[in-house]
Each structure stands twice: as structure tokens, then as C-alpha cells.
Amino acid sequence: MATDSVIFDRIALIGVGLIGGSIGLAARRANCVGTIVATARSAETRQAAIELGLADQVAETAAAAVQDADCVILCSPVGAFGDIGAEIAAHLKPGAIITDVGSVKGAVVEALSPVLPANVHLIPGHPIAGTEKSGPTAGFASLFDQRWCILTPPEGADGHKLAQLDAFWTALGAEVDVMTPAHHDLVLAITSHVPHLIAYNIVGTADDLEEVTQGEVIKYSAGGFRDFTRIAASDPTMWRDIFLANKDAVLEMLGRFSEDLSSLQRAIRWGDGDALFDLFSRTRAIRQQIIDAGQETADPDFGRHNDDDDG
Amino acid sequence: MATDSVIFDRIALIGVGLIGGSIGLAARRANCVGTIVATARSAETRQAAIELGLADQVAETAAAAVQDADCVILCSPVGAFGDIGAEIAAHLKPGAIITDVGSVKGAVVEALSPVLPANVHLIPGHPIAGTEKSGPTAGFASLFDQRWCILTPPEGADGHKLAQLDAFWTALGAEVDVMTPAHHDLVLAITSHVPHLIAYNIVGTADDLEEVTQGEVIKYSAGGFRDFTRIAASDPTMWRDIFLANKDAVLEMLGRFSEDLSSLQRAIRWGDGDALFDLFSRTRAIRQQIIDAGQETADPDFGRHNDDDDG
Numbered sequence: 184m185a186t187d188s189v190i191f192d193r194i195a196l197i198g199v200g201l202i203g204g205s206i207g208l209a210a211r212r213a214n215c216v217g218t219i220v221a222t223a224r225s226a227e228t229r230q231a232a233i234e235l236g237l238a239d240q241v242a243e244t245a246a247a248a249v250q251d252a253d254c255v256i257l258c259s260p261v262g263a264f265g266d267i268g269a270e271i272a273a274h275l276k277p278g279a280i281i282t283d284v285g286s287v288k289g290a291v292v293e294a295l296s297p298v299l300p301a302n303v304h305l306i307p308g309h310p311i312a313g314t315e316k317s318g319p320t321a322g323f324a325s326l327f328d329q330r331w332c333i334l335t336p337p338e339g340a341d342g343h344k345l346a347q348l349d350a351f352w353t354a355l356g357a358e359v360d361v362m363t364p365a366h367h368d369l370v371l372a373i374t375s376h377v378p379h380l381i382a383y384n385i386v387g388t389a390d391d392l393e394e395v396t397q398g399e400v401i402k403y404s405a406g407g408f409r410d411f412t413r414i415a416a417s418d419p420t421m422w423r424d425i426f427l428a429n430k431d432a433v434l435e436m437l438g439r440f441s442e443d444l445s446s447l448q449r450a451i452r453w454g455d456g457d458a459l460f461d462l463f464s465r466t467r468a469i470r471q472q473i474i475d476a477g478q479e480t481a482d483p484d485f486g487r488h489n490d491d492d493d494g
Numbered sequence: 495m496a497t498d499s500v501i502f503d504r505i506a507l508i509g510v511g512l513i514g515g516s517i518g519l520a521a522r523r524a525n526c527v528g529t530i531v532a533t534a535r536s537a538e539t540r541q542a543a544i545e546l547g548l549a550d551q552v553a554e555t556a557a558a559a560v561q562d563a564d565c566v567i568l569c570s571p572v573g574a575f576g577d578i579g580a581e582i583a584a585h586l587k588p589g590a591i592i593t594d595v596g597s598v599k600g601a602v603v604e605a606l607s608p609v610l611p612a613n614v615h616l617i618p619g620h621p622i623a624g625t626e627k628s629g630p631t632a633g634f635a636s637l638f639d640q641r642w643c644i645l646t647p648p649e650g651a652d653g654h655k656l657a658q659l660d661a662f663w664t665a666l667g668a669e670v671d672v673m674t675p676a677h678h679d680l681v682l683a684i685t686s687h688v689p690h691l692i693a694y695n696i697v698g699t700a701d702d703l704e705e706v707t708q709g710e711v712i713k714y715s716a717g718g719f720r721d722f723t724r725i726a727a728s729d730p731t732m733w734r735d736i737f738l739a740n741k742d743a744v745l746e747m748l749g750r751f752s753e754d755l756s757s758l759q760r761a762i763r764w765g766d767g768d769a770l771f772d773l774f775s776r777t778r779a780i781r782q783q784i785i786d787a788g789q790e791t792a793d794p795d796f797g798r799h800n801d802d803d804d805g
Contacts, residue, residue: 286717311717314794315781321794331713360713370706373699375717380758381692382718386777388684388747388754395681401783402642402671406597406622406686407693407725409790412781414718419774426762426770436699437759441752443699447691448748451741456734463730466697470626470723472712479720483625483632485796 190351192217195252197245197267199223199232200418201313202284203258204322206355207237212324215354222248223319231319246274254351257283262424264291268298277302280344284310286371286421288335288364290428296337304344306336309367310357311375317418328356329477335364372432376425377440380433382411383422501662503528506563508556508578510534510543511729512624513595514569515633517666518548523635526665533559534630542630557585565662568594573735575602579609588613591655595621597682597732599646599675601739607648615655617647620678621668622686628729639667640788646675683743687736688751691744693722694733 194210196203199221210216221238222245223229229241242248249255249271257264264283275281281303285291291307299305312330314321332352336345349359362370389400389408400408426433450458473479480486505521507514510532521527532549533556534540540552553559560566560582568575575594586592592614596602602618610616623641625632643663647656660670673681700711700719711719737744761769784790791797 311714313717316794330716333714370710370714371717373703373706374711374714374719378696378718378722381696381755382721383774383777384755384758385689385692385751386780387773388751390776390780391754392684392750395684397780397783399681400685401780401787401789403622403644403681403685404784404789405641406624406682407689408685409781409784410693410721410725411689412777412784412790413796414721415774415777416781417774419771419778422774423767423770427765427767430762430765433762434759437755437762439703440696440699441755441759443702444692444695444748444752447695448745448752451737451744451748454738454741456738459734459737460730462698463694463726463728463733465701466694466723466726467730469697469701469708469712470720470727472708473715473720473723476712478712478715479723480798483627485724485798487791487796 188215189217190215190347190354191253193252194219195248195255196221196238197248197255197257197271198259199228199237199319199322200258201317201321202310202326203256204232204235204237204319205312205324205326206256206258206284207232208322208324209327209355210351211236213354213356215351220248220252228319235319235322237319237322245271249274249276249279251276252279254280254282254348257281257285260418260421260424261285261287261291261294261428262420265294265298268295272298272300275300275303279303280348281305282308282334282348284308286375286425287428288333288367292335292337292364304341306334306340306345306348307364308332308334308348308352309371310352312357315413315416317421325356327352330357331360332357333360333362333367335362335367368429368432369435372429372436376429376433377436379414379417379422380426380437381440382413382415385411386415499526500528501526501658501665502564504563505530506559506566507532507549508559508566508568508582509570510539510548510630510633511569512628512632513621513637514567515543515546515548515630516635516637517567517569517595518543519633519635520638520666521662522547524665524667526662531559531563539630546630546633548630548633556582560585560587560590562587563590565591565593565659568592568596571729571732571735572596572598572602572605572739573731576605576609579606583609583611586611586614590614591659592616593619593645593659595619597686597736598739599644599678603646603648603675615652617645617651617656617659618675619643619645619659619663620682621663623668624728626724626727628732636667638663641668642671643668644671644673644678646673646678679740679743680746683740683747687740687744688747690725690728690733691737691748692751693724693726696722697726
């Protein structure tokens with residue numbers, strides 16, 4: 184992470200929201216790129232990108248942004264990737280790496296492979312990092328520190344290009360793993376997509392009740408509900424695209440979740456305390472393993488009490 | 495909260511885990527009680543209670559602890575309340591308040607009303623505060639600051655006693671609300687019990703997968719899954735008792751959750767992006783209201799990045 188050697192002379196960021204903006208800041212912190220050029224659809228965001236130091240230059244279109252770039256990083260919602268690919272295809276530097284930060288990978292390969300020229304290298308990627316905030320002001324340089332970034336190179340991908348992209352993410356603070364797009368999509372369905380879906384769902388259910396007012400839900404949310412509202416505050420467009428693009432894996436994992444939930448529901452209805460106790464005992468160990476793996480804070484209550492209490 | 499006037503000459507804490515221990519520390523911080531006597535089933539916990547300053551005195555049995563106490567607070571899992579009530583009944587001071595901190599209220603009234611003598615005042619209570627930790631070392635004095643405490647007095651409860659208990663919780667830092675046991679149980683089913691159940695459930699589902707290893711679930715948990723592991727690390731005995739004791743309200747809210755989830759599942763299967771987008775947009779506002787109500791930190795990612803990054 185503390186490299187000061189230039190990995191890419193020029194990178195292009197297509198989109199500078201939370202992730203794209205953080206890549207710009209982290210690349211600048213690591214001094215691992217020459218020039219960062221960014222584009223965004225709105226003039227306001229392009230202006231913000233310069234003011235916030237997310238990029239050295241901005242371009243009005245994706246086609247202009249990718250000129251001469253050694254690495255192009257798509258950081259917009261995945262639903263737009265097909266159109267962006269078609270727009271930039273004729274403007275890419277031969278030998279350039281085309282990558283992305285999308286939360287699904289099979290659909291990215293499907294959208295981009297047919298439209299990109301043969302002389303560039305498509306290596307999709309996904310940093311497992313983020314917050315519930317979005318937009319250019321949400322980014323920060325340390326977002327990827329100690330987080331995993333998964334790369335899903337197609338079979339027969341150029342080893343040198345893969346190593347370059349690996350070095351780039353390592354310079355940004357991340358640890359890199361490589362797997363197939365299909366396996367990525369299955370892993371993320373259970374570690375990210377279904378968790379987001381059930382968080383969105385319970386917040387919706389609570390919002391729709393008649394017997395309990397919304398004011399009561401808000402007042403007494405510290406009993407557990409508020410935890411779910413964090414990921415249910417994530418970007419709606421991005422998440423719509425993820426569920427549409429990872430349909431099969433999400434439906435598979437959701438089916439398992441619902442089966443298990445029906446079984447718990449039955450245990451409650453029939454007063455089977457042992458079944459409840461067994462599950463509740465088993466799940467405690469997993470959090471500790473996540474903490475031990477450096478992927479979670481060990482502080483009780485996520486460390487919230489350090490922040491919002493005045494002692 | 496900064497009162498230094500004595501509300502109770504003597505209180506008895508039956509159980510000194512996270513909540514009981516925090517009551518002892520918060521009451522001492524507020525200087526609002528004369529003597530705090532505590533009991534716990536294990537000698538080790540009683541020893542810890544003295545060493546940690548959770549109580550001034552300990553007693554070996556609940557029957558001994560309640561002698562001369564003006565206010566008795568049951569802080570053990572609710573499944574044990576019937577037995578505890580029977581044990582202490584003959585030893586209670588006439589006029590004493592008997593209250594508790596259990597997460598269900600209808601079942602507490604059912605368990606305690608028949609066994610308590612007529613000359614004491616049962617006023618069940620529930621502070622909506624906690625962390626995923628348990629045991630006497632998990633307590634801290636500021637746990638109840640800015641959190642709500644719900645009291646569920648029976649019809650015709652003594653107004654003076656209710657006011658005393660309200661003043662006590664206010665001195666501990668909490669804000670007090672009053673409602674019926676049945677309404678409490680419905681509100682908590684959606685704000686706490688069902689959230690805990692689905693968190694336990696998804697952690698169990700992830701633990702059971704064959705296609706995705708447990709190592710992968712742990713490594714990539716920052717995509718959302720890890721948020722659920724916090725409440726799924728809560729005390730198993732306590733939560734088993736809650737689900738058994740609040741069966742009807744939990745099944746009602748769980749039914750609504752499952753219906754809504756089936757509808758989302760259908761939207762994903764049929765590619766109905768508008769339905770997904772509509773829900774995902776609606777849920778964002780609720781988090782902001784919870785933050786505005788002082789029940790949640792405004793920091794992105796629960797403020798985790800303030801703790802676990804070295805910048």
C-alpha cells in the first residue's frame with residue numbers, strides 16, 4: 184500500500200461516486216498513477232471531482248475520458264455498462280485494461296465482452312468495501328484498506344495485465360483474490376445481495392404497518408431494527424441493477440433463506456426452544472471469526488457508544 | 495439524569511448481566527439510590543458484581559436480596575421469572591415496586607401477577623438499549639443515555655409508584671414511555687424480535703452452504719453480511735425465551751415480512767426493476783428519521799471507519 188511506483192501512467196474513472204471517488208483519492212495517496220481522468224454525466228459532479236481532488240482532469244464524455252488511458256475503471260451502476268462499453272469501444276488505447284467495480288460479475292462479462300475490441304483486456308473486479316452513502320462527496324482514501332478486492336479474469340487472460348491490476352488494488356490498500364464470475368456471484372449473493380434484500384424488506388414491512396406507528400418504529404429502533412436501516416439506505420439504482428443482474432444466484436440463496444426461516448417460524452409456533460437455542464448458539468462464533476479476520480470492529484455495538492454518548 | 499436525590503433507599507438487582515450491571519453503574523453515577531444489593535446464581539458473578547462496582551452488597555439468593563428493597567428489578571432471562579417470583583413472594587417489603595427489564599411484557603405480567611402478594615406493585619419495564627455482549631463485564635453506566643424505557647403498568651396501578659419508577663429511569667439517562675403490555679409486544683416484535691430472528695437466520699443459512707465456504711463468507715462479509723452477525727451474536731438463552739414468550743406478535747410480524755419478501759422475490763424473478771427501485775427509494779428516508787431522532791449515529795458505516803482504519 185505504501186508504493187510510490189507508478190503502476191499506470193493514466194487511468195480513467197467512468198463515474199465518481201463513493202467507489203470511483205475513493206479510487207481517485209486512494210490512488211493519489213499511494214502515488215501509483217500518473218494522471219487520473221474522470222467523467223460523470225452531470226457537470227456538477229465533474230466540477231465536484233476536481234474540487235474534491237478525486238481526479239486531475241475531467242472529460243465530458245466517457246469516450247473522451249478513455250483516450251490514452253492504460254486502465255479504464257467503470258464505476259457507474261452496472262445497468263449502464265453495455266451502453267458505456269459501446270460508447271468507449273472505438274476510443275480505447277490498444278492494450279488497455281478495462282475493469283469495473285460492479286457488485287455482479289457474470290452480467291458484466293456478458294455486457295462488455297461483445298462490444299469491446301479484441302486488442303484490450305477485460306478483467307472485471309469488485310472491491311468488497313463501501314458505506315451506505317453515495318455520490319462524489321462520500322469517497323475517502325482509506326475505504327479499501329484491509330478490504331478484499333475480487334478479480335474475475337476470463338479464461339486465458341493476460342498474466343501481466345492481471346498482475347498489474349492486482350498491484351494497483353494492493354497499492355490502494357486492498358487484498359486481492361481471483362475467482363470465476365459465476366463463483367463471485369454466488370458468494371456475493373449470500374454475503375451481500377440477500378442481506379441487502381432482507382434489510383430493504385424489513386424496513387418496508389415496518390413502514391407499512393397499521394398497528395405500530397412509524398414514530399414508534401423510529402423511537403424504539405435501537406432494539407435491533409436500526410442496524411438494518413443502514414444498508415437499506417444504500418443507493419436504489421445501484422441495487423436495482425444488482426438484483427436484476429444476479430437473479431439466479433439471488434433466487435437460489437433467497438430460497439434457502441426462506442426455507443430456514445420457515446423452519447424457525449415452525450419452531451416458534453410449536454414452542455421448540457431447543458431448536459432456537461441451538462441456532463442462536465451456533466451463530467455467535469461466526470462474528471468472532473469475522474473480527475479475527477480483520478473484517479469487523481471488535482467494539483460492542485459497532486463502537487457506536489464511542490461516538491454518540493457524552494459519558 | 496444529573497439528579498443527586500435519592501429515589502429508592504434500597505434496590506435489589508436479580509441478575510447482573512449487561513442490563514442489570516449497567517443499571518447498577520448508572521444508578522451509582524446518578525446517585526439516585528441508597529444501597530444496591532445484587533444477586534446472581536453463580537458465586538463468580540456475585541464476586542464480579544462487587545469487584546466491578548455494580549452493587550454495594552451481594553446476596554446468595556433472590557429471596558435474601560429482596561429483603562427491605564423498595565424496588566426489585568428482575569434482570570435475568572424472562573423464562574425464569576415465574577420461579578423467581580415464587581421464590582421472592584414471601585420476602586418482599588410491603589409497598590415495594592417489582593419491575594423488570596425483559597424484552598417481552600405480556601408474558602411477564604402472566605408469570606408474575608399470580609405469584610406476587612397483593613401489597614406490592616408490579617410495574618413491568620423494558621429499556622430499549624443493549625449491545626451484543628452479555629455478562630457482568632459488558633455493562634457500562636451510559637448504556638441508557640438517550641434511549642427509551644417503556645413501562646407497562648397494569649390498569650389501576652398506583653400513580654405515585656409509577657412516577658417513582660419513571661424518575662428512576664430518567665435519572666439513569668433514559669426517556670420513559672408508558673403503554674400496554676400487548677402494544678409493547680407488537681412494537682418490539684417489529685423493531686427488535688423479528689430483526690433478531692432474521693439476523694440469526696441468515697447467519698445460519700450462510701453457515702450451512704456447500705457451494706460457498708465459511709472462509710469465503712467471513713472474508714467477504716464486509717459486503718453487508720457482517721452487519722447481521724452483530725445481533726446474531728446476542729445471548730442465546732435470552733433470545734430463546736423472547737421468541738417463546740412473544741409467539742403471537744412475532745408470528746404476525748414474521749408473516750408480513752415473509753409476504754413482502756415473496757413479493758420482492760417475484761419482482762426479481764420477473765425483472766420488475768420499478769418495483770425494486772420504488773421500495774429501495776422509500777427505505778432510505780427512515781434511516782434519516784432515526785438519526786434525526788437521536789437513536790442512531792450519523793457517521794457512515796456506523797462510524798466503523800473511525801475505529802478500524804489507521805488512515
